[in-house]
Amino acid sequence: MPEHLWPRLAGLAGVLALAGCGPGPQPVSAPETTTVPPVTTAPSSSATPVVDPYAGLPLIDRTEWTAALDGDRLLVFPTVAGRQTSAPGSDERAWQEVVTATPDADSPGMRDQFICHWVWARLVQPNKPSWNLEPWRPAVGYQATVDASCNPGGPER
Numbered sequence: 001m002p003e004h005l006w007p008r009l010a011g012l013a014g015v016l017a018l019a020g021c022g023p024g025p026q027p028v029s030a031p032e033t034t035t036v037p038p039v040t041t042a043p044s045s046s047a048t049p050v051v052d053p054y055a056g057l058p059l060i061d062r063t064e065w066t067a068a069l070d071g072d073r074l075l076v077f078p079t080v081a082g083r084q085t086s087a088p089g090s091d092e093r094a095w096q097e098v099v100t101a102t103p104d105a106d107s108p109g110m111r112d113q114f115i116c117h118w119v120w121a122r123l124v125q126p127n128k129p130s131w132n133l134e135p136w137r138p139a140v141g142y143q144a145t146v147d148a149s150c151n152p153g154g155p156e157r
Contacts, residue, residue: 052087059085059094063102064130070156071136074098074105076114083126091118109139109152116142116150132156 059082064075082094095114099106110133117131137153145152 050087052085052090054081054085054087054090057081058097059090060097060101063098063105065102068134068156071134073156074102074110074133074135075130076117076133077130078122083122091115094118105133105135107135107139109137109145110135112139112142112145113137113150113152116145120146121150 058079061077061079061082063077066073066075076098078094082090095111095118098114113133114131117133121128121131134151134156137151140148140152149155
């Protein structure tokens with residue numbers, strides 16, 4: 001992912017955190033005396049289960065190994081459904097499609113790179129033809145992978 005887009009992404013991450021879409025629940029202090037009235041209305045529509053419009057459709061079109069100056073690279077080509085879905089669990093479903101197609105991709109560092117692309121690259125570069133995963137990159141954990149613009153160990157060459 002081009003490095004000039006990451007400051008914009010960092011700003012987006014800040015906006016998401018301010019909007020309550022951050023890394024997890026934040027502690028909220030309640031007043032010492034709180035009275036909660038009994039619920040007398042019908043459940044809201046927010047309790048309605050989310051339906052994945054792409055359920056049953058492949059999220060990954062294909063994978064392809066290629067050689068580069070810095071080492072082997074797995075190109076992951078998402079489908080239209082893979083680019084557009086936001087259903088819970090779709091990231092893991094897509095990763096399982098990658099591992100099924102390319103079993104030797106199943107390593108912590110490669111998974112972190114994939115999830116980083118799934119979460120962030122789809123926002124910044126929604127039409128990028130493929131996502132590049134490199135087995136030679138260090139496995140530094142998901143957050144450090146995100147901090148490195150999905151490319152721990154340095155930019156692609």
